[in-house]
Amino acid sequence: MSLSLENIVKRYKSETVLDGVSLDVARGETLVLFGPSGAGKTVLLRLIAGVIDPDEGRIAIGGQDMTGVEPEDRGLGMAFQNFALFPHMDARKNIAAPLTARRMDKASMAETVSRVARMLKIEHVLHHKPKELSNGQKQRTSLARALAAAPDVLLLDDPLRNVDAKLRFEMRLELPRLLKSQGATVIYVTQDYKEAMALGDTIAVLDAGQIHQIGTPEDIYLRPATVEIARLFGDPVINLLDVTPQMVDGRVQAMLSGVAVPLGAAFEQAVGRDCTLGIRAEALKFVPADTAGAIPVTIETEAPLNEKTITLALTRNGREVMISRPATQEAPSMGVAHVLPDPSSLHLFERATGRRIVGAAKATVPQGALQ
Amino acid sequence: MDTTGPVERVLRGIAISLVILFFMFPIFWILLMSFQTNETILRVPPSMVFEPTLQNYRALITGRLETQTSTLEIRFMSNLYNSFFLSATSVAVGLLLGVPAAYAFARLKFRGSEDIAFTLLSFRFAPPLLVLLPLTIYFQQLGLSNTYGGLIWVYQLIVLPLILWIVRGYFEDIPADVEYAYRIAGHDFWATFWKVSLPLAMPGIAAAGLLAFIFAWNNFIFALVLASADKQPVTVGALAFVTASGIQYGQIAAGIVLSITPTFLLAILAQRYLVEGLSLGAVKG
Structure with missing residues (x-):
């Protein structure tokens, strides 16, 4: 089922947590809601789930207005960041909770639970209470509970946040396939850009209650709308250098450590303006x-x-830059070295507003970006 | 890691024994007294050696108190029944009213909720004597004096604030996400309350119920003023042992033993719920 949010506003006392958020997610699509903590991601998810109500705006699921519809009638599945398992029920009962609500008969309920449990590899711990489960098992149980009733819309609130690095890595590989196999419309909340890029058909970047960019993972990585988004996506953090592009002999260029760096014709409108040049470490x-x-x-x-x-290096003006190279490549000798920026992957942002100035960019995300 | 050495462990054992002895000795002494006649109780110096007798218990159960000068009718067994009936019913009513109210105070932040909750707690601040006089007049006008219903109503002053405030804390400790998860799974508000909130708050409800029962059981002043002989609990009924021909220590002791037994048994029964923690590892802390 498709999902659409229209101009959602949510305030707590005087603080505006969500300020005019609009989103459209097509049926079967996975939308990743990405943003730093405190951006309003969890609040947005709860609004969709119906456990809290928006102050303004409209939420529609499958084209149907959800105003005043109770959470139990919205037909969603949700996995919580803190798992929110029912402590007094064993894993089997936890997973079966959405099925009992749908008055499924005992046999098909048992079958569904074991099918979902097998898929998530927790069959052997179904008789354990949550306190007897490891964090990874809790996470899988909460995921199984969200999936059990095969909901049309699946809300996943940073489900990998509280699991260890190894499991997170495994799940990052496993989840996309799992989500696709469900055929559900998925809203996935995360603060991890790699998770966002691995899972999302579309990524919406939420910060301070507003959506700053919506696009494919490639869009966000290659054409970040603001300096802030460029900083959030990428590891190590993108190199940001203050420049003022100039027109010399009919070419747009910027001076870095006394060396002219050609920017390409697309950056012409930036000439003479104070800008921030973004160069990713792998560029x-x-x-x-x-x-x-x-x-x-x-x-x-x-x-x-x-x-x-x-490699962490200093430019002639004492600014720090980070350079990334494949581990197989030979190390440069310590001391003075020379670097060449890839002209097709330069980002130029207006310094005052942080907004991107239209420019050419590479068409594919480099291999190293997701590792 | 256990850092206590053997010496410390022995000292700790002795200290605990002393504390237990200090608190338990009066009860132990009363137990001994209940098997003695007034004469052996009042011996000087007191002694633990005596010929046990069941006459105190017999007197209480048959309701006939033989003194040197006369035979007195006592209503101890009916008092015991009254105590039990009044306390149990009051706690039941208190739980029925208090638990949903506690949930409301814990989860719904409505206007004036804190003020109302505090007002309910403040019932416990006022000395009972302060409210008794107006209450007596009201009860006479309403025809409630000397009725079980009236007493149970007044007992709500004791049990309701207690239940409300203890259970509210337990409800507040349940992560809202756990309730949300059950709602989103497709269960309505009431199913969530019954199947998730209530079971998770059960240790608190048991503790509150037990405490409320003890407080109601031990109440003296309300029943003394608002009830006459046939509705009075043991706390008031025990006054009958102070007779014209002396204080019947043996019967008092036997009466105490009989009247602490129900609360004692209840405490043992409820202990399982009392120690069972609330945080069962549902959410990552």
């Missing part, structure tokens, strides 16, 4: 010193991560 490459346009940097430290190595 910087180590090159020999005599390469045209190479920027000299002083290498400070290196941090090898699994598949890539992050």
Whole structure:
């Protein structure tokens, strides 16, 4: 079922938590609601679930206005960040809770529970009470409970938040397939950009109660609407450098450490304005010193991560930049090195507003971005 | 990690024994007294050696109190029944009214909710004597004096605030998400209250019920003023042991033993619920 939110406003006392949020999610689509903590993601999910009511605006599920419809009549499944299992019922009863409400007969109920439990690999702990379950098992139980009645709309409130890193990694691989197999419309809340990009057909970036950008994972990563979004998506954090683009010999360029960096014709409107240049760590490459346009940097430290190595370096003006390279690539010698930015993946933002200035960008997300 | 050494453990054992002895000795002494005649009780110096007799219990159960000068009718067994009936019914009514109210105060923040809850608690601040005089007049006008119904009503002053405030805390401790989860699963408000909120607050309800029962059982002043002999509980009925020919210590002791037995049994029964914690690992803390 499709889901649409129209101009949702929610206030607590004088504080506006959600300020005119509008969203449309097509049937069967997974929308990731991404944002820092306190952005209003959980509140938005509860509004959709119907456990709290919006002050303004309209929520429609499957085209039907949900104003005044009780949560039990909305036909949703929801998994909570804190799991919210029923402590006095064992895992089996927990998972069966949505089925008892639908007055399913005993045999098909038992069958459904074991099917969902098998899918989530918790068959062996069905007779345990929540306090006897590990965090991972609790998380799977709460997910199983949300899925049990095969709801048309599934709300997942950061379900991987409270599980350990290994399980989170596994679930990040497993969940997309699981969600697709359900065929449900999914709203998935997370603060982890990798999770967002791995799971979302669409990502909506929510911050301070407003949606700042809606788009495909590629859109958000390659064409972030604001500096803030560019900072939130990407690890390590995007390099941000203050520049004022100039027109020299009919070409748009910016000066970095005394070296002219060509920006391309699309950035023409930025000429003469105070801007912030965003260069992702993987868009910087180590090159020999005599390469045209190479920027000299002083290498400070290196941090090898699994598949890539992050180098922290200082520019001639003392600004920190991070450079990412595949772990297999040879390390540059310590001391002075030269880097060359990839001209097709530069981001230019207006410094005063943080808004993106239209420009060319790469069409695909680089491999390293999700690792 | 257990850091206590053997010396500390022994000292701790002795300290605990002393405390238990201090608190339990009067009850133990009363138990001994209940099997003695007035003469052996009043011996100087007192002694633990005596020939046990069941005459005190016999007198209480048959309702005939033999003193040196006369035979007195006592209504101890009917008093005991009154105590039981009044306390149990008051607690039942109190739970019926108090538990839903506690839930409302815990979950719904309506205008003036804190003020109303505090007003209910403030019933416990006022000395009972303060309200007794007007209450007596009202009860006479309403025809409620010397009725079980009237007494149970007044007993709500004792049990209701207690139940309300204890149970409210337990309801507040239940994470709202757990209730939301049950609603979203497709159950309506009442089903959620019955199947989730109520079972999770059960330790609190048991504790509140037990305490309310004890408070109601031990009440003296309301029944003394508002009820006459046939409706009086043991606390008031025990006054009959102070007779013209002396105080019947043996019967008083036997009466005490009989009247603490129900509360004692109830406490043992409810203990299972009392120790069972509320946080059962539902949500990650």
